Amino acid sequence: xxxxxxxxxxxxxxxxxxxxxxxxxxxxxxxxxxxxxxxxxxxxxxxxxxxxxxxxxxxxxxxxxxxxxxxxxxxxxxxxxxxxxxxxxxxxxxxxxxxxxxxxxxxxxxxxxxxxxxxxxxxxxxxxxxxxxxxxxxxxxxxxxxxxxxxxxxxxxxxxxxxxxxxxxxxxxxxxxxxxxxxxxxxxxxxxxxxxxxxxxxxxxxxxxxxxxxxxxxxxxxxxxxxxxxxxxxxxxxxxxxxxxxxxxxxxxxxxxxxxxxxxxxxxxxxxxxxxxxxxxxxxxxxxxxxxxxxxxxxxxxxxxxxxxxxxxxxxxxxxxxxxxxxxxxxxxxxxxxxxxxxxxxxxxxxxxxxxxxxxxxxxxxxxxxxxxxxxxxxxxxxxxxxxxxxxxxxxxxxxxxxxxxxxxxxxxxxxxxxxxxxxxxxxxxxxxxxxxxxxxxxxxxxxxxxxxxxxxxxxxxxxxxxxxxxxxxxxxxxxxxxxxxxxxxxxxxxxxxxxxxxxxxxxxxxxxxxxxxxxxxxxxxxxxxxxxxxxxxxxxxxxxxxxxxxxxxxxxxxxxxxxxxxxxxxxxxxxxxxxxxxxxxxxxxxxxxxxxxxxxxxxxxxxxxxxxxxxxxxxxx
Ligand code: ADP
Numbered sequence: 002x003x004x005x006x007x008x009x010x011x012x013x014x015x016x017x018x019x020x021x022x023x024x025x026x027x028x029x030x031x032x033x034x035x036x037x038x039x040x041x042x043x044x045x046x047x048x049x050x051x052x053x054x055x056x057x058x059x060x061x062x063x064x065x066x067x068x069x070x071x072x073x074x075x076x077x078x079x080x081x082x083x084x085x086x087x088x089x090x091x092x093x094x095x096x097x098x099x100x101x102x103x104x105x106x107x108x109x110x111x112x113x114x115x116x117x118x119x120x121x122x123x124x125x126x127x128x129x130x131x132x133x134x135x136x137x138x139x140x141x142x143x144x145x146x147x148x149x150x151x152x153x154x155x156x157x158x159x160x161x162x163x164x165x166x167x168x169x170x171x172x173x174x175x176x177x178x179x180x181x182x183x184x185x186x187x188x189x190x191x192x193x194x195x196x197x198x199x200x201x202x203x204x205x206x207x208x209x210x211x212x213x214x215x216x217x218x219x220x221x222x223x224x225x226x227x228x229x230x231x232x233x234x235x236x237x238x239x240x241x242x243x244x245x246x247x248x249x250x251x252x253x254x255x256x257x258x259x260x261x262x263x264x265x266x267x268x269x270x271x272x273x274x275x276x277x278x279x280x281x282x283x284x285x286x287x288x289x290x291x292x293x294x295x296x297x298x299x300x301x302x303x304x305x306x307x308x309x310x311x312x313x314x315x316x317x318x319x320x321x322x323x324x325x326x327x328x329x330x331x332x333x334x335x336x337x338x339x340x341x342x343x344x345x346x347x348x349x350x351x352x353x354x355x356x357x358x359x360x361x362x363x364x365x366x367x368x369x370x371x372x373x374x375x376x377x378x379x380x381x382x383x384x385x386x387x388x389x390x391x392x393x394x395x396x397x398x399x400x401x402x403x404x405x406x407x408x409x410x411x412x413x414x415x416x417x418x419x420x421x422x423x424x425x426x427x428x429x430x431x432x433x434x435x436x437x438x439x440x441x442x443x444x445x446x447x448x449x450x451x452x453x454x455x456x457x458x459x460x461x462x463x464x465x466x467x468x469x470x471x472x473x474x475x476x477x478x479x480x481x482x483x484x485x486x487x488x489x490x491x492x493x494x495x496x497x498x499x500x501x502x503x504x505x506x507x508x509x510x511x512x513x514x515x516x517x518x519x520x521x522x523x524x525x526x527x528x529x530x531x532x533x534x535x536x537x538x539x540x541x542x543x544x545x546x547x548x549x550x551x552x553x554x555x556x557x558x559x560x561x562x563x564x565x566x567x568x569x570x571x572x573x574x575x576x577x578x579x580x581x582x583x584x585x586x587x588x589x590x591x592x593x594x595x596x597x598x599x600x601x602x603x604x605x606x607x608x609x610x611x612x613x614x615x616x617x618x619x620x621x622x623x
Pocket of ligand 1: 121122123124125161162165167168169299368371
């Protein structure tokens, strides 16, 4: 293999792993041939002679050739057979679990049954690039060792939130490399018998070595490795009775210890040893050096910081690949990937719709996106359709994010108050933060929210300006301001909004330095969260109050000036319970065009065909 190929950005096809596999395949054939020759030759010879004699008519001699003697069981032994069988059976029942308890708990996947490869890992280009580099070193390990003197990496850590594809990528790696994949979950190592957890770890690594030797390489995957590799505390409380320290030590030993030679090698070595005992030191027979088995262990964890630092040192899990939730571009690729595999109508083929969905699913992991489409298919089925459409995806998104709708019987007055409250939020959001997309406006109860406005930034952004924060505060106050203006007093509805607004105000004052003082309360090590720190400091408390009061004034001004918009949204909500995306924008636009003095017309039914592009984290006002 060419050394330069090791740096390739695509997976190596003709690498050392393939050469080793071919070599062990040929060795297997040679072994079979030897067995056939040694054991099979006399049988074949005698049978052939029998056939020849039979053809010549010498039947008696031929019968002798076909008759094979068997040892036979002495009749005096027969009465003991049932008792013996019982003892064997009892031994199996009693001793079996103990013997099995130390077996490696992995599940084996052969490359041909994995069914995905790296081209199926979408929306994670940086990770795939890193993974290909690691894979190429694994595939070309011998060239790397022999020509460059490098030591191949035996362990890699995948760190990232659940559902981001850590197992999926590891499986794809095994499929690309054409090697067995040994999946194990950390909890499977734990055992009720003393010492068995460590034994299981040893068995697992031995299985990796065995497959690595037999098939040129093997990839092991330990899910939630933090459960067995957590930092060793002084108390020793951990999996099973061994304690965390013992388990971590075992892992460390296995990652760095010498390989256990395979059985045939051990027999050969024992034979050479027994001969060498008779020979003078200068004449002793030499034993061939055992090459390291080629395997790669991938540990997956949500929190690498919880792992014992010794596990992360060089030669162990010294490389961490961060697998994160995808960004907007990644989400778009994942949406394309799954829509190509799931029944959908032409509406979902529009690039604008797909972009919109990618924008409004900030924070979604690939598995959440996949699940979103499955949920949308269920909505389609419920509606008697065989393909999902845009509305099904939107409904699925709300179920995913906000929980199932739990319609309750509001009184007529209550319904009106909730609709006015939510319409207030939406109106302020539209006028105070024109850059935001209004995704959902609803008066259907979901979890603890009686109604809600879900809105998100038009772009995927990770920072906000002070005026954007002030805009968010105003949106939060929109519900309360509407209740005050329309009914003369607020009700209990705004409690959730006020809690959210207080938290944001505390951040603006104590963390972002937006209130004049540059002192960060976050830097203080005093107990309590940011809100309690800000509230216990009088100037900060006053600054927070000022932000909140000014936000309420701003919201009141908007609602007074745009009363007709609030009324239009309220009426649309009373009529339809829920407005999604463009439906909200259309009601606002129609009311704005009609102006404040026009008589309120019937709320129109809007065709949601081309919603505005949505963006990052949805914010909800209840
Ligand atoms: P983790 O191990 O990080 O918890 P998984 O590997 O189990 O997550 O991923 C769950 C599922 O999500 C996978 O079976 C796959 O269907 C889907 N998935 C994850 N990452 C991707 C990706 N990059 N592209 C396509 N599908 C993905």
